[in-house]
Amino acid sequence: MLIINKSSIEQAIQPKGMIDAVKQALIMYETGGFLMPDRMHVNIDTNTLLLMPAFAQKYFGTKLVSVFPDNIKRNEPVIYGTMVLNDVQTGKPLAIIDGSSLTAHRTGAVGGLAAKTLAEPDMNKLGIVGAGVQSLHQAIYIIQSLNIDELYIFDIFPEKVDEWIDKLKKILPKVKIIVANNSEELVQNSDIIVTATTSNHPVLPDIEGLYKNKLILAFGSYKPDMKELPDAVYSNAQIFTDTEFAKEESGDLAQPLKEGLISENQIQLLSKILTDKAEPDYNKTIIFKSVGMALFDITVSSYIYNEAVRQKLGIEVDF
Numbered sequence: 001m002l003i004i005n006k007s008s009i010e011q012a013i014q015p016k017g018m019i020d021a022v023k024q025a026l027i028m029y030e031t032g033g034f035l036m037p038d039r040m041h042v043n044i045d046t047n048t049l050l051l052m053p054a055f056a057q058k059y060f061g062t063k064l065v066s067v068f069p070d071n072i073k074r075n076e077p078v079i080y081g082t083m084v085l086n087d088v089q090t091g092k093p094l095a096i097i098d099g100s101s102l103t104a105h106r107t108g109a110v111g112g113l114a115a116k117t118l119a120e121p122d123m124n125k126l127g128i129v130g131a132g133v134q135s136l137h138q139a140i141y142i143i144q145s146l147n148i149d150e151l152y153i154f155d156i157f158p159e160k161v162d163e164w165i166d167k168l169k170k171i172l173p174k175v176k177i178i179v180a181n182n183s184e185e186l187v188q189n190s191d192i193i194v195t196a197t198t199s200n201h202p203v204l205p206d207i208e209g210l211y212k213n214k215l216i217l218a219f220g221s222y223k224p225d226m227k228e229l230p231d232a233v234y235s236n237a238q239i240f241t242d243t244e245f246a247k248e249e250s251g252d253l254a255q256p257l258k259e260g261l262i263s264e265n266q267i268q269l270l271s272k273i274l275t276d277k278a279e280p281d282y283n284k285t286i287i288f289k290s291v292g293m294a295l296f297d298i299t300v301s302s303y304i305y306n307e308a309v310r311q312k313l314g315i316e317v318d319f
Contacts, residue, residue: 001093001319004304006101008314012307015144018109018300019116023274025299026113026242030271033057036294038245041223046070048223054294056302061085063099063297067222069198072157077133078198079103085301093319095305099297100133106300107292108137110242111194111217112145114288117273118240118280119192119215124149127190129183129203129228131155131164134219135196139168142192142217143175152190154180187211195228196220200251206230211237211285218252218289227251229287234261238284240270246291253289 004012028034035055042049046069053062065081072078081099086092126148128135132155139151151168155161165177180186184205187193193211197203197220211233220228229252239253239262247253247267256262270288272278280286308314 001317002095002305002308002314003317004095004097004308004314006098008308009098009101009105009304012304012311012313013105015109015112015141017303017307018105019113019141019145021299021303022106022109022113022296025293025295026271026274028056028299029243029293029295030269030275034295039294052294052297054298055088056295056298058088059085059094059298059302060088061298061301063102063294065099065103067198072198079133083297083301085298085305095301095308095314097301097304102297102301102304103292104133104137106296107134107219107290108141109300110290110292110296111138111219112141114217114240114270114290115142115192115215116145117270118286118288119146120282123191123215125152125189125191126150126194127152127154127180127186127192128194128196129154129186130195130197130220131157131160132196135194136164136167138194138196138217138219140171142194143172149176150189151175151177152180152186153177154183154186184210187214191215192217194219197228198226199228200226202230203228204230204233206232208232208235211235213282214285216285216287218287221250221252221289222291224249224251224254227255231256231261233285233287236284237262237266237287238281239267239287239289240273241267241289241291242270243291243293244269246289249291250289
């Protein structure tokens with residue numbers, strides 16, 4: 001069995017390969033050939049343990065993820081995770097993979113794919129709310145998927161922004177980064193807006209007309225009581241998501257559905273576009289809401305595992 005840590009993951013992968021892997025998962029979600037039980041949530045106070053199993057044609061596996069929002073105060077990552085990948089024919093464990101790094105990269109790859117699929121060709125200004133691990137990977141993958149000229153960043157904790165910029169500059173030294181004074185300034189100056197926070201309440205301004213013809217990619221809300229997006233974004237909106245259960249799982253969809261701000265027929269799967277069954281309407285505000293799914297972890301971890309084997313990365317152990 002192969003132990004694949006963060007360093008080995010980052011040596012093994014390429015952005016295109018990651019984006020191809022999440023695209024494969026979305027197409028599979030649309031066409032079939034997988035088994036994905038409902039993810040299991042265990043909530044203790046504000047903390048959450050997620051267990052996410054899935055079976056595909058060659059591999060199956062389970063990711064265990066802990067989400068502890070107060071870790072920000074402890075200067076610890078909010079998310080920790082472990083992925084176990086198995087052979088679908090024998091059940092043999094093939095790899096234990098750093099789930100936190102896998103999650104960060106695969107969700108970044110989902111953002112890169114969504115931006116590439118939904119953005120108008122002339123969209124070149126990216127705004128990101130939240131200066132954490134996930135938002136960093138959103139920036140990395142979106143910038144390498146589109147021709148981004150300017151990136152705006154805002155966080156309610158200003159001290160986090162400088163560190164975030166330093167990390168991004170080491171990876172993408174040529175990107176022009178502007179620190180926004182507030183989220184309204186960020187939205188006004190951006191074509192594509194990414195939210196990647198652990199907030200229970202909207203992190204964007206609730207101003208009618210502010211979001212016209214913009215693309216919004218929302219990644220933070222993963223529970224019904226969490227809502228990053230304000231009511232104003234839903235006016236004249238076309239909404240895409242990665243999974244059917246996002247409508248119940250995320251407050252960004254569950255709450256406006258309950259309040260009648262949006263209807264079920266406004267919400268489509270991103271996989272519909274990838275299989276030529278739908279297309280974006282650029283006369284509307286386009287929203288993509290992602291909650292993730294275990295199928296992403298299977299296709300991405302199998303890509304990582306095969307690349308690690310090919311490149312002789314990781315640590316082999318008897319099991």
